[in-house]
Amino acid sequence: MDKILSRDGTSIAYRHRGEGPPVVLVGGSLDTAETGAPLARLLAPRFRVVTYDRRGRGASGDGGPYAREREIEDLAALVGSVGGAASVFGVGAGGALALEARAAGVPLDLVAVYEPPYTPGAAGLRYKACCTDRLRRLLGCGDRAGAVELYLSVTGVPSDLIARMRRAPLWSGLVAMAHTLAYDDALLGDGSIPAERFAAVTTRTLVVCGGASPTPARLSARALADALPRARHRILTGQTRDLAPQAVAPVLSEFFAQDGLDLRRAS
Incomplete structure (x- = not known):
């Protein structure tokens, strides 16, 4: 993997595939650059696709303490x-x-997102506060495996599958990144959609959710699209939080190539 230094000197590991207009894939909690590789391969015939290890994950550094601004x-x-x-x-x-x-001014041509885990509404905010408290207690006492289990259960992974995952080789890698769950928890704040901040997201935005995802995730995606100045909402039939690359790749190819962007960025 190649590496680049962030503003605070933290080393960020990344790799790129393909040629054409640049598209950066930003992984979710406990993801690495390798997690995005299947989607990157599908997009690479048309775009220059960058996948990377977010700070604290994989081969990237972890300059602390964490702040949203550093990411x-x-x-x-x-x-x-x-x-x-x-x-x-x-x-x-x-x-x-x-x-x-994008709200902070990073020059992004187009933005597409899949189910950012905001929890709007009074019940959602209470749930987020409860999860934050449990996560802090688990990490505070060094129970990194417990923190991973908490995250997986909150995202809907069945308990029997979590038990199987604990016995799989990938488990140690997830546990090694457990502290970054607190990073994402901080990134999301109290769980509400920061509508005032996101008023600055004036670029075209696509908010996607899965048709088979839990109702709160689908409602949150719709609320997010409504809060963004130039967003449209799309539902991918049959998809869940475990998004299939082959289902979203055609959608992204069409969106990122719109308005001649494909030709303009390649020239």
Whole structure:
């Protein structure tokens, strides 16, 4: 993997595939650059696709203490490395990061997100506060595996599957990144959609959710699209939070190539 230094000196590991207009894939909680590789391969025939390890994950550094601004600077550094502007697709908390980056002025041509985990509404905010408290207690006492289990259960992974995952080789890698769950928790704030901040997201935005995702996730995606100045909402039939790359790749290819962007960025 290649590496680039963020503004605070943290090393961010990334790789790119393909040629054409640049598209950065921003992973969600416990994701690495490798998680985005299947989607990157599908987009690479048309775009220059960048996948990266967000700070604290994989081969990237972890300059502390965590702040949302540092992650925005990480993404800005990657965008600068591919020509100073790019489009972006963020999954889960990575979608929230993409929107925060655009709101902060990072030059993003187009933004697409899949189910950023905002929890609007009084019940959702109470639930988020409860999860934050439990996560802090688990990490505070060093129970990194417990923190991963909490995250997986909150995102709808059945308990029997979690038990199988604990016995799989991938488990140690998830536990190694457990502390970054607190990063994403901080990124999302109290769980409400920051409508005032996102009023600055004036670029065209696509908010996607799965048709088979839980009702709160679908309602949250709709509320997010309504809060953004130039967003449209799309439902992918049959998709869940575990998004299939082959289902979203055609949607992203069409969106990122709209209005001649494909030809303009390639010339």
